[in-house]
Amino acid sequence: MSSSKVAKTIPVASRVNRFSYAIRNIVTAAQAVEATGKKVRYLNIGDPVAAGFKTPAHLVEAAARAMRDGHNGYVPSPGIPAAREAVAADYAARGIPVTPDRVLITTGTSEAIELALSALVEDGDEVLVPSPTYPLYTAVLAKLGARPRYYRTDPSHDWHPDLDHLRASITPRTRVLVVIDPNNPTGAVYPKAVRRALIQIAEEHGLAILADEVYSDLGFEGSLPLLGTLDTDAPILSLSSLSKAYLAPGWRTGWLVAAATPRLDAPLAAMKKLADGRLCSPGPMQYAVAAALSGDRSHQVSFRAALAERGRITARAFNAIEGMRCVPPRAAFYALPSVSLPPGRTDEEFVLALLRDTGILVVHGSGFGLPPEAGFFRVVFLASPAELTAAYDDIGAFTREYLRHSG
Secondary structure, rough: OOOOOOOHHHHHHHHHHHOOOEEEOOOHHHHHHHHHOOEEEOOOOOOOOOOOOOOOOOHHHHHHHHHHHOOOOOOOOOOOHHHHHHHHHHHHHHOOOOHHHEEEEOHHHHHHHHHHHHHHHHHHHHHHEEEEEEHHHHHHHHOOOEEEEEEEHHHHHHEEEOOHHHHHOOOOOEEEEEEEEOEHHHOOOOHHHHHHHHHHHHHHHEEEEEEEEEOOOOOOOOOOOHHHHOOOOOOOEEEEEEOOOOOOHHHHOOEEEOOOOOHHHHHHHHHHHHHHHHOOOOOOHHHHHHHHOOOOOHHHHHHHHHHHHHHHHHHHHHHOOEEEEOOOOOEEOOOOOOOOOOOOOHHHHHHHHOOOOOOOOOOHHHHOOOHHHHHHEEEEEOOHHHHHHHHHHHHHHHHHHHHEEEE
């Protein structure tokens, strides 16, 4: 290149500046700590495989057999028939009659979220998301030019939605209600009355419901009913995957199910059109969907028991730390403790100080849409009970010093 020319910087699209995903973003800080030689204990990402839980052998064999049998090319954009049929049969067995043509196999639930929101909202439209929320929802909305409207969930009522606040948050631009139940990041499970009220509110205002039900099989007391069982005609798009309850997050195999109401015919056609543009989700792993949904699920019994034990350890440990409190989780592998921060301090400051001092990585609550001064942070409790106990002891010791010197 001629020395007289000045190379121009390649610009970045402005939408990227609106996109944030705290669960992964915080890892950059952890990598900087690791570069100093300190070991980092990762309690930030909900990956059961990384914590030593094993993908069931019959799922692995189904995917491996598909590869050996030559199923390594493109597959139909909505998913292979066997996978769509298995999902439809599973939903029917759970009380939601649906045909395979209303099932989309997606690249994890993450893609299902993006396909659904892309089909349902215009630039400037609004989507009701719980606060705290799973941050991918707000990240996708930012990319689409739509806006989240946070509705409160209440830690003093086991993180259940504040229905009055939800109603007050609806505007003429509201298009979708997101329901995450069982909940990430709180571990909450909503009572039937609350779930019925959510459906009623959506119906009153003509809203589609995006029901994130990834953790429905991970209630500590057993599998939980799907939201659509309360009203099979409600405009519910249900999302789930193999990632959590079937211990295969890296396979990126999920599904979206549109309720059997004509009101969702056009959105479903739009999602199929969008799915055509990405060709297909990973093919061989789709051959494990039928094995998962119609095969042995005994691993879930032991997995739920392990999570329940870890959830009890987590709530007990944080509630024993002066200046902290924690609503006991009832499902999945997340809890959202809070620390009583001194005035002027933020949750992210606390989390980063904890990381640098102890090597323990959690995620600040403001990354999930909570006020930074409220002092919430999410913990993933997939590590062994002994590892969790040691980590919580270190968090307690750090917190006592932090509050003593920050007051």
